Amino acid sequence: MxxxxxxxxxxxxxxxxxxxxxxxxxxxxxxxxxxxxxxxxxxxxxxxxxxxxxxxxxxxxxxxxxxxxxxxxxFSNQLTGEGHIMKLRYTPLQLKVFSEEEQDHPNHDLFNRFKSLNQLPVIVGTLHSMLSPIAATLKYLQPHIKVSYIMTDAAALPIYFSDTVYHLKKKRLIDATVTIGNAFGGDIETVNIYNGLIAAKEIVNSDIIIITMGPGIVGTGTTYGFTGIEQGNILDSVNDLEGFPIAVPRISFQDKRQRHYGISHHSLTVFSKITKTKCNVILPQLSADKRKYVYKQMENLKILEKHNIIEEDGAVLSNALEHFDLSVKTMGRSFSQDPAFFLTCSAAAKYALKFSSKFF
CATH class of the missing domain: 2.40.50.220 (EutN/Ccml)
Structure with a gap:
């Protein structure tokens, strides 16, 4: 109802x-x-x-x-424009988009000719609040890099709902948006994550790709009952297409819920249970006691054996946010209130730049 x-x-x-x-x-x-x-x-x-x-x-x-x-x-809207792919399918608000891969689209054959991402760095997060610190760090360190953002359908479906995306595009911190699945409204529409990745590489000519859901993650407090679980499948799809997968764990030492303290149970579940391939999990530089805590979390679930764990300094984020006049929040907490969360995002961006072919 x-x-x-x-x-x-x-x-x-x-x-x-x-x-x-x-x-x-x-x-x-x-x-x-x-x-x-x-x-x-x-x-x-x-x-x-x-x-x-x-x-x-x-x-x-x-x-x-x-x-x-x-x-x-x-009351009467006239149906105009091209496209036959439906999103929000079989609901009263189903709408059509002109998806890049549909047969009448000029880019249709591009998807059939595609071979590989060729180790293109792909930063895969979960919460929408990860997008700003990642993009700001990338553009602060390398202003001329081309960054695309893929928004999944695990939360808000219209990309128009995101004030963050409006601000980042206005400041030219993201160059193009791709909406996949039943998410819609991006500069580019595709039907799934695989073609979203292909479009970001071949159509946008991205140097780095960022992937997160839109605003509004769903969580239930159960092991598998959260929409951020998609992160594991996305990391595997990056490997399937021979990209370079960079995972952003959800880290906080300010969340009052024990299941989200240190590395969130969301991330621990994804990296231990969901991913089937090796990826690069980024940690920020932490104090000795906090570092010990998160390593113990990963050791208990054998994540240290399964993935590459990389520590990177994300402290440049404060300069990036000041430079671009950006403020960030996650779960109502600012950068100063929850630094570990945002420094993880910045660390992932800084690490990704080391593997962008544009800057080899």
């Missing part, structure tokens, strides 16, 4: 080509909402809209937004 209510648009907060943030009046109460312009059309003040209110009704972490299902005042 979904929660549905009708409201009236009373204020436009922020309008972009793809997305408009609005305030709606529902039974006399003003509440924030998001309209995806490319799905449900343009929205104006006094328009009557039908809203999906489910997440807010359940007090879930969507930023407190309702989402416009349709605009009663602009």
């Amino acid at each position: 979904i929660g549905i209510k009708q409201g009236k648009v009373v204020e436009i907060l922020d309008k972009k080509k793809e997305r408009t943030k609005i305030v709606v009046s529902i039974d006399g109460k003003k509440e924030p909402a998001i309209n995806y312009n490319l799905m449900t059309g343009e929205v104006d003040i006094n328009d009557e809209v039908v809203l999906n209110t489910t997440a807010v009704d359940l007090s879930l972490g969507t930023g407190g937004y309702h989402f416009v299902i349709c605009n009663i005042n602009k």
